Structures are given as structure tokens and as C-alpha cells.
Amino acid sequence: MTSKKKLLLSALVLFMAIILPAYSQENDNEEPQLEKIEMYSLGDQNFTINAGLFIPMFFLDLTPSSGSSAVASTNLTAGGAGSLIYEAYLNSNIKVGGEVGGIFSYSPNDNSFFMIPITARIGYEFHFDQFSLPVYLGAGINIISYEDDTNVQMLFKPGVSLYYNYNSDWSFGGNLVYWFAPEIVFDDTDQTRIGNFLDFTVSAQYHF
Amino acid sequence: MNKIIQIFYISLILIMIGSCSETGLFYSLENEEVEEDNNDLNDSAQFENMIDTDTSSTTDGYYIGNAGMTVYYRDKTESYSSWSSMTMPSSVASTEFASDATTSSMVYISPYLYASRISHDGDDYVSGVFRLDIDLTSNDPGDVSSSDWTEIESYTGDEDDYMYYKLFTVNGIMYINALSKDDDPDDDDNYTAYSTVYTSSSPDTAASVSTNYTNINGYLDFGEDENDDDDIVYTEEVIGVAFDSNSTYWLIYNNPHEDVEEGHAYFDSSSDFSSGSVSSTDTDYMITDIFAYSDSDSTNTDRILISDVEGSIYSYDVTNTGWDDDVDVDDADIDCVFHGFADIDVLSSDMIIIGTTAYDSNEGEGYFQLDMSDSTLTIDEDDEFSSNYSSSSSLYDASITGFLMDENNERLFAYTEDEGVWLNISEEWSLE
Numbered sequence: 187m188t189s190k191k192k193l194l195l196s197a198l199v200l201f202m203a204i205i206l207p208a209y210s211q212e213n214d215n216e217e218p219q220l221e222k223i224e225m226y227s228l229g230d231q232n233f234t235i236n237a238g239l240f241i242p243m244f245f246l247d248l249t250p251s252s253g254s255s256a257v258a259s260t261n262l263t264a265g266g267a268g269s270l271i272y273e274a275y276l277n278s279n280i281k282v283g284g285e286v287g288g289i290f291s292y293s294p295n296d297n298s299f300f301m302i303p304i305t306a307r308i309g310y311e312f313h314f315d316q317f318s319l320p321v322y323l324g325a326g327i328n329i330i331s332y333e334d335d336t337n338v339q340m341l342f343k344p345g346v347s348l349y350y351n352y353n354s355d356w357s358f359g360g361n362l363v364y365w366f367a368p369e370i371v372f373d374d375t376d377q378t379r380i381g382n383f384l385d386f387t388v389s390a391q392y393h394f
Numbered sequence: 395m396n397k398i399i400q401i402f403y404i405s406l407i408l409i410m411i412g413s414c415s416e417t418g419l420f421y422s423l424e425n426e427e428v429e430e431d432n433n434d435l436n437d438s439a440q441f442e443n444m445i446d447t448d449t450s451s452t453t454d455g456y457y458i459g460n461a462g463m464t465v466y467y468r469d470k471t472e473s474y475s476s477w478s479s480m481t482m483p484s485s486v487a488s489t490e491f492a493s494d495a496t497t498s499s500m501v502y503i504s505p506y507l508y509a510s511r512i513s514h515d516g517d518d519y520v521s522g523v524f525r526l527d528i529d530l531t532s533n534d535p536g537d538v539s540s541s542d543w544t545e546i547e548s549y550t551g552d553e554d555d556y557m558y559y560k561l562f563t564v565n566g567i568m569y570i571n572a573l574s575k576d577d578d579p580d581d582d583d584n585y586t587a588y589s590t591v592y593t594s595s596s597p598d599t600a601a602s603v604s605t606n607y608t609n610i611n612g613y614l615d616f617g618e619d620e621n622d623d624d625d626i627v628y629t630e631e632v633i634g635v636a637f638d639s640n641s642t643y644w645l646i647y648n649n650p651h652e653d654v655e656e657g658h659a660y661f662d663s664s665s666d667f668s669s670g671s672v673s674s675t676d677t678d679y680m681i682t683d684i685f686a687y688s689d690s691d692s693t694n695t696d697r698i699l700i701s702d703v704e705g706s707i708y709s710y711d712v713t714n715t716g717w718d719d720d721v722d723v724d725d726a727d728i729d730c731v732f733h734g735f736a737d738i739d740v741l742s743s744d745m746i747i748i749g750t751t752a753y754d755s756n757e758g759e760g761y762f763q764l765d766m767s768d769s770t771l772t773i774d775e776d777d778e779f780s781s782n783y784s785s786s787s788s789l790y791d792a793s794i795t796g797f798l799m800d801e802n803n804e805r806l807f808a809y810t811e812d813e814g815v816w817l818n819i820s821e822e823w824s825l826e
Contacts, residue, residue, distance in 0.1 A: 245420050258424045294428045295788070332419045334757070334791055369420045377418030 224278040225313050225351075231394055232281075234271040236361055238387030239264060240289040246380040260381070262299055265291030267385040273309070282308050285324055285343075289385065293332070302329040303341050303365075318349040318357065328367050342366040349391060357391040417785060426786035435466065435477040435826045441809035444798040445502040446470075447530040452802040455531055458507065459815065460500040465509070467535040470803065473819050477826070483511060484540040486522040486548035495520075501563040505529040506598055508568065509543075510559035519556035522548035523570060523603065547572070547603040564637040567665045568597035569645070570607065571632040587619050589629045591645075593666050613667040614645065614660055633657075636686040638712045639696040643667065646700060648680040657681030657702055679704045682753075685735035687746060687766060688712075694744060694766045701732035703753055709771060721764065722772040731756045736797035740804055741818070742779040743767075749794025752811065758793025761808065781821045788813045789823055 242260035250256045269287025276282065284306050291299045309322030321344075328341035345363030352358055365383035441459040448455025451470075458467045458480070466477040485491055495513035498521075502508070507530055512521040524543040547570065549557035555576050562569040570592045591614060592607035600606030619629035629649070636644040643665045649656045657677040663669050679702040687697045698710040699721065707721035723730075734749030744767040750759045760783070763774045777783040784790060792813040799806050806818040807826075815826040 245424050260420075261423050261426050293423055293786075294426050297788075299423065330419055332422065333785075333788075335417050335419055335785075337417070337419055369418060371418040371421070374418065377421035379418060379420035379424065381420050 225318075226275040226278045226281075226311075226393075228276055230275040232271075232273050232357075232391050233394070234273070234389050234391040235269075236271070236287070236387035236389045237268045238266075238361075238385060240267040240291055241384040241386065242291060243382040243384060246382060248378070248380065249375070251376075260383075261294050262291040265289055265299075267387055269303075269387070271307075273307075278313070279311050280308070281311060281320070282306070285326075289383075297333055300331040301367075302331075303327070303343065304329070305341060305343055307343075316351045318351060318359075319347070320349075321346045324363075328365075330367075330369075337369065339367055339369050347389065349389065355393055357389075357393065359389050359391070361385075361387045361389055363387075422784070422786040425784060427782060435815060439466070439814055439826075440811055441466075441795060441815055442497075443500045444796060444807055444809055444815075445500065445507070446798060446800055447502055447504070447507070449800075449802070456535055457798070457800075457807070458500070458502070458530075458535065459809065460497050460509070462496040463494065465497055465500065470800070473803075473805065474817075474824075478536055480535045481538050481540055481542075482509065483522070483524045483543035483545070486520055486545055486550065489520050489550050491520055492518075498559060499561040501561045501568070502530075503563050503566055503568060503597055505531050508561055508563075508597065510561050510570075512556075512558060514553070514556075517552045519551045519553065520548075521550075521557050521559060523559050523561065525597070545602075546597075546600060549574075560632060562632060562635045564635045564643065565665070566595070567635075567643070568594045568600075568607075569632065569635055570603060571647075572603075573629075573631060587629050589616055589631060591616065591632060595665060608666050610666045610668065613662075614647070630658075633681050634684040636684045636698060638686045638698055639688040640712045640715070642712070644684060644686070644698060646681045646684045650680060655680050657700075659684070659700055661698075677702055677708070679706070682731060682733045682751065683735065685746075686712075687735075687737060689744075689766065690739070695769070697766070699735065699748075701748070703731050705729060705731055705756070707732055707748070707773075719771075722770060728759075728762065728773060728775060729756065730759050730762075734761070734794040734796045734808075736799045736806065738779060738799060738806060740799075740801045741806060745778065747797065748773070749797065749808070751795075752793040758791060758811065760790045760792055761794055761797075779821060780818060780823055782823055787823065789816050 241264055242262035245258045245260055247256050267289045269285050271283060271285045273281045273283030287303050289301045293299055303326065305324035305326030307322050307324035309320045311318050311320040324343035326341055328339045330337045330339060343363050343365055345361055347359055347361040349357040349359035363385050367381035369379050369381060371377040439461050441461050443460045445458045446455060453471045456467045456469055458465060465480045465482055467480055468475050468477045482497060491511060492513035492515035495511055498510045498512050500509045507526040510523045523546050525546055526538060526542055527544050528538060528542050558573045560571040572590045575587050591610050592603050593610055594600045594607045616630045630647050632645060632647045634646050642661050642663055644659060644661045646659045657680045660667055682701045682703060685699045687699060689696060696712040698712060700708045705723060709718045709721055711718050730750040731753040732748050733751035735746060737746050744765055746764050746766055747761045748764055749761045752758045763778060764771065789808065792810040795809050795811055797806065797808055808816045816823050817826050
């Protein structure tokens with residue numbers, strides 16, 4: 187190789203040794219564009235099955251007689267609760283749906299007490315990491331059965347849940363719901379009461 | 395969106411209207427008390443009859459209850475005591491009762507107890523009427539053995555030919571209604587049923603029905619009935635007897651023919667209805683019970699009350715010997731068939747209570763009160779002598795079979811079809 191050729195080759199090697207790393211470093215300074223993807227959107231739906239504990243709290247008498255307390259024991263045992271829920275998302279956080287459920291409990295003389303709530307509900311769902319925390323309000327009717335009598339009342343059920351999003355199809359978690367159940371007795375207003383109950387259930391939720 | 399909100403509000407209003415309750419279920423639960431069970435009588439024991447063997451004493455005698463396969467008794471010395479079972483007759487003549495033998499009815503004509511029994515083992519039917527020849531005012535029913543019972547009538551047969559006995563008593567007179575189903579030997583498809591009523595004024599010495607009782611069918615216009623199918627269809631069937639303060643005997647019976655159901659009330663000065671001045675009143679409905687009310691203070695009108703399956707209660711003025719307007723049961727909340735009466739004047743002045751019974755679509759609804767001092771005779775659903783008779787009690791919805799009022803001890807028993815036997819003491823009901 188002639189001295190000119192050696193000089194040219196050295197220059198080329200030097201060029202590659204200096205310029206190429208510099209070029210790479212320039213490209214390293216540009217971060218990739220990240221695009222945020224919402225967890226849910228309009229059209230997403232879920233179906234939830236719940237089962238757990240029914241906890242009778244107290245009856246509230248808004249017009250107690252003199253000397254009587256407005257709050258009285260329900261005399262009911264703790265019982266079981268279950269429900270099925272369908273919901274559809276309006277956006278990533280707001281969802282609407284309906285719930286059909288049932289509870290059972292027992293009176294002091296072992297008589298069976300049943301309630302079947304049928305409610306519409308609206309909720310707002312917070313998302314963090316792999317968890318979802320919806321808060322919601324249900325309103326509808328409550329079919330009550332005790333011994334040979336059956337009544338239909340209105341019902342309000344505020345509640346909160348916590349779910350772990352196992353994968354894109356399934357979530358699992360628990361729910362705490364408060365029952366606010368007025369019973370109006372027009373024939374004898376002294377018998378009008380507001381039932382206050384809790385239910386605590388665990389859930390399996392399927393997304394589709 | 396506005397439309398959705400409007401629909402929501404309208405739905406809520408409709409729900410509020412529809413949710414109005416006649417009965418406060420929460421109120422019932424709030425006030426429910428544990429029903430005390432006093433002793434070892436089965437909570438669902440169904441007494442057909444109940445007897446006080448000594449109505450003149452607070453401590454002597456026994457309460458006896460007929461619960462079909464078992465007859466129970468207990469003493470009266472304590473308000474609450476355990477029930478025990480009595481030994482009943484084990485056979486008629488030389489034919490043993492089957493293990494499912496039941497006491498179909500029971501009456502007490504002091505000092506003796508009378509009972510009718512029936513059993514069937516396959517196609518073999520055995521039935522009979524018996525007298526217990528032991529004075530129960532002074533002897534313990536627990537000492538009774540099968541041999542202490544004297545047979546005064548019996549029948550052995552099969553499913554196409556057997557006898558069913560019902561016993562009634564009033565004013566010391568015994569009435570036996572023998573109902574039979576008999577295969578017509580001339581036609582295998584044609585069955586005959588007939589009913590016979592016998593009476594005796596001295597049942598304590600009567601050796602048998604055939605020798606010492608009088609057949610009074612002719613005075614009551616009873617007859618045979620032929621039926622073309624295999625159903626058990628009885629002809630006229632006695633429901634009850636009564637004796638009013640005018641010394642008039644009453645007998646009520648039903649005629650449950652397939653096409654026409656009728657109730658009849660016969661009344662006469664003679665206990666065998668033979669005086670020739672028998673009066674009768676027929677109703678278009680079958681009768682459920684009869685009760686003779688007599689006011690010890692002679693302030694209220696003495697009456698005969700008769701209830702029927704349509705929920706009516708007929709009222710007969712004993713003093714003026716004529717029928718009055720029916721008892722007023724027009725309250726819309728009261729739609730029952732009545733059965734079982736008791737005079738509870740010692741618990742609530744001038745008051746009687748009337749039980750209800752399940753019949754067809756009607757369910758039992760416990761009992762109601764009737765103030766006999768009120769000439770309008772209006773049924774009242776408010777209980778004025780108990781502190782715990784409410785919708786939270788199972789007695790409140792019970793089908794009542796009958797009452798026993800022990801006036802000396804101020805104890806009131808209510809025996810039901812499916813809610814056991816109840817005792818009211820000091821204004822409180824409890825389960826026996």
C-alpha cells in the first residue's frame with residue numbers, strides 16, 4: 187500500500203471512530219412519544235356476581251312516641267347476601283347499570299326474612315395501578331317478605347368497591363353497601379320505619 | 395336526558411305509591427318477642443279437642459288434649475307443667491287397632507271420659523267408641539291402662555265398608571254420629587253412605603249403643619245417600635251441639651252433597667229432638683261451629699251463634715226466640731271463616747273470642763273479639779286482654795281448632811291446626 191492509501195484509510199477509520207458514536211448519541215437524546223390509553227371507554231361493559239354477608243343495623247322511627255328512642259334493634263340475625271350486576275361505561279370513569287339481588291336473615295323465633303332489591307345504579311370509578319375503586323348509588327325497589335306478608339318499598343343503596351384487575355377480562359374484589367329502606371305504612375303511620383342495613387360481599391367481575 | 399330524568403322521577407313516585415304497606419313488617423320485627431315454650435309438648439301438636447275434667451276446682455282435675463295418635467294430659471296445680479300421654483284402648487273385641495290408630499273425637503261427661511278411635515292396616519278398618527271407667531276428677535290419667543276402657547260400640551270392616559264415629563256432648567247428654575261407607579253388594583260400582591245419630595241421657599251406665607242409645611235419625615230427617623264413584627262421600631254429618639239458657643237443645647249438621655252444600659240447625663226442648671216441635675233453619679252454606687252464650691249477670695242478651703264457611707255468623711236471640719241480624723263482620727280487613735268460640739268474661743268483661751280457620755282460599759287469622767254488651771254485635775280485631783297478641787306472633791296467623799277457658803284459674807288455651815297449643819295467663823300468650 188502506498189503512503190497515500192495508508193493516509194486515506196487512517197482518515198476513514200478515524201472518521202468512523204469519532205463521527206459514528208456522536209451520531210448515535212444524538213439519536214439517544216430523543217425520547218419515544220407515549221400515548222395514553224384509557225382503561226375503559228363508551229361501550230365497555232361488565233358483569234359482576236357478588237356474594238357475602240348481610241348485616242342488619244337498626245330501624246329508625248322518625249316520629250317516636252314520648253320516652254321512646256328513635257333507634258330500635260331489628261331483632262334480625264346476620265344473614266347472607268348475593269347479587270348480579272350489569273354495567274356499561276359512559277367513559278373511562280362513569281358507568282351506569284342495574285342490580286338484582288337478595289338477602290336472607292332470621293327473626294328471634296327463627297322465622298325467615300327475605301329482601302329482593304332491584305335497583306338502577308350510577309357510579310364513578312377511580313383507577314390507580316391495577317386497582318379500580320368505584321363509588322356508586324343505587325335506587326329502586328325492595329321486595330320484602332316476612333312470614334305470609336310481602337311488601338314493596340323504595341330503596342337506596344350507596345356503596346363503594348375495590349377491585350384488582352387481574353387481566354383485561356377479569357377483576358376481583360369486595361363491596362361495602364349501605365341500605366336505606368323506608369317503609370311507609372299509611373294505614374298506621376306509627377308503624378312507619380326506615381330500615382338501615384349493610385352488606386359486605388366479594389365479587390368476580392367479567393369485562394366485555 | 396331530560397326525558398330520562400322525567401321517567402326516573404315518575405318511576406320514583408310510582409314506586410312510592412306502590413310501596414305503601416298495610417302491615418309494617420319492620421315494625422313487626424322490631425316488636426317480635428321470643429315465644430316462650432313452657433314444656434315438652436310438641437310445638438306443632440294439633441289438638442282436636444281439649445277438656446278440663448274438673449271445672450269447679452282450681453287444682454283438682456286435669457287438662458286433656460286429643461292430638462289424634464296421642465292423647466295428652468297435665469295437671470292444673472301449676473300454671474305451667476309438663477304434658478304426658480295417656481294409654482288408649484288397644485282393640486275392639488278381639489281385633490287389635492293398627493299402630494296408626496287415632497282418637498277421632500273425645501268428650502267428657504263427669505266423671506268419665508269418652509273417646510272414639512279408628513285405625514286401618516292396609517284394607518282392614520277397625521273403629522270403636524269407648525268409655526273410661528275411672529273417675530278422672532280424683533285419679534291420675536297416667537295410671538290408666540288399656541283394660542280400663544269399656545267398649546260401647548265397634549265396627550270392623552275394610553276400605554269399602556267401615557264406620558267413623560264422632561262424639562258430642564251438652565248438658566250431660568251424649569250424641570254419637572256414626573258415619574259409614576258401605577259397598578252395595580248388588581252393584582260393584584254403586585256405593586252407599588249413611589249417617590246415624592244416637593243419643594243417651596245416661597251414657598255412664600249405657601252398656602252399648604245398640605241397647606241403651608236412641609236412634610234419632612227420624613227426627614233429624616237424615617237419610618241414605620248413593621254415590622256412583624269411589625270417593626269417600628258421607629251423607630249428613632253432625633258438626634256440633636249446644637244447649638241454650640232457654641233449655642233448648644241445638645244440633646247443627648252439614649249435608650255435603652256434590653251438587654248442593656247445605657247446613658242445618660235443629661233446635662228442640664227435647665234432647666232427642668222428638669217433641670214434635672222441632673224447628674230448623676237451613677243455610678245455603680255449610681256450617682262450621684255453634685256456640686251458646688249466656689250472660690251470668692243477665693245484662694246481655696243470651697244468644698246462639700252459628701258460623702258458616704262463607705264467613706257469616708248467625709245470631710239467635712234466646713230470650714225473644716228469634717233470629718237477629720248477623721254479626722257484623724264487614725270490616726274489609728276481616729275476610730275469614732270462623733270456628734271456635736270462648737266466653738272470656740273473666741278476662742275481659744262481656745267479651746267472647748271467635749277463632750278463624752283455613753278453608754278453601756281463606757287462611758287462618760288467629761282470633762277476633764266480640765263485645766256481647768254491644769247490641770250491634772260488631773267483630774273487633776283489636777285484642778283487649780293480651781299484651782303480646784300481634785302480627786309478630788305465630789298465633790296471630792294461626793288456624794284455630796278451639797279454645798278452653800278455665801275460669802277458676804283464669805287460664806285460656808287456644809289450640810291450633812299448625813301452630814301448637816297456646817296458653818294465656820296474666821295477659822300474655824305463650825306456647826305450651
